[in-house]
Amino acid sequence: MLSKKAKYALKGMIVLAERYGQGPILISDIAAGDHMPRKFLELILLELKNHGLLQSKKGKGGGYFLAKPPNAVTVGQIVRIIDGPIAPLPCVSRTAYMKCDECADERTCPIRLVMKDVREATASILDSATLADMINRVRSIETGKEALNFAI
């Protein structure tokens, strides 16, 4: 389950992606647009900055802005920073692998086999979805309406 923290992080990043190239944006502005608790968002943005996804400027005219273009930041990166590994079990994680202590033979653990499939499927979705993708996807729904459905 995605935490609220991660959800706020994603929302914040999307706002910043939409205004990419327009200079620093105030925390307050980001929070106000999507009804997020300002102080909480403050922590989150800081964390994303410390992981290199954001840059900031202090003082008047300050704020946050993306460290990389929107097509170079994926949902997977953001979720991993805030919520930790994507894998449903530590023993199938690539970024934070840990052996289960009870599991005798990892290679033949039936639960592991299924959860590995889940991990693979989830990771491939989250790691291929960039901020730019998300924005475009919404725009095409908003402007083209149900056009895509007919195209299929």
Place this chain on the structure above:
Amino acid sequence: MLSKKAKYALKGMIVLAERYGQGPILISDIAAGDHMPRKFLELILLELKNHGLLQSKKGKGGGYFLAKPPNAVTVGQIVRIIDGPIAPLPCVSRTAYMKCDECADERTCPIRLVMKDVREATASILDSATLADMINRVRSIETGKEALNFAI
């Protein structure tokens, strides 16, 4: 992330599936085989029973057994009972849908669109994997060894 409780539930169900048709199995036996805390497992099996996945018999010669054949019980069912909805966000859940309060237009929420993909992918894996599938998958690895790899 899958809870330990859900993991124990899956392990327990697999044990019961392997011995399907052999009458009731003791909680203690199930717990001992996989090093699970007996009392904790007791709660879990009870919960699975109350949701119709297991049946039980009290007194001497008692124990737990599957209410349905192993090919009629999926991982998804078990996980949902123990850990709740599979969806990463309530607003993309089919079994426990809940609107997000902040989300103005659900149809164009970019986060929702991505998480819906994740839900779909995860659910299709978990809902198609039965206890019988898991057992067979392990057996074919154990007996056929690396045969499958060569086949690819």
Place this chain on the structure above:
DNA sequence: GCATACTCTAGTGAACCGATAGGATCAGAT
């Protein structure tokens, strides 16, 4: 030097997790 805005450390109440305790209840054997 003062207002502005990010930076950092603590802390808090509520909920959840993993596990245990102990009695209640029921089925079968004697």
Place this chain on the structure above:
DNA sequence: ATCTGATCCTATCGGTTCACTAGAGTATGC
């Protein structure tokens, strides 16, 4: 009837995480 073996049920507990808040610290620009 009574005893034994097993599940059934409720309560509780220590620890951790979650969602959020408070407030002091620090750099920036005018």
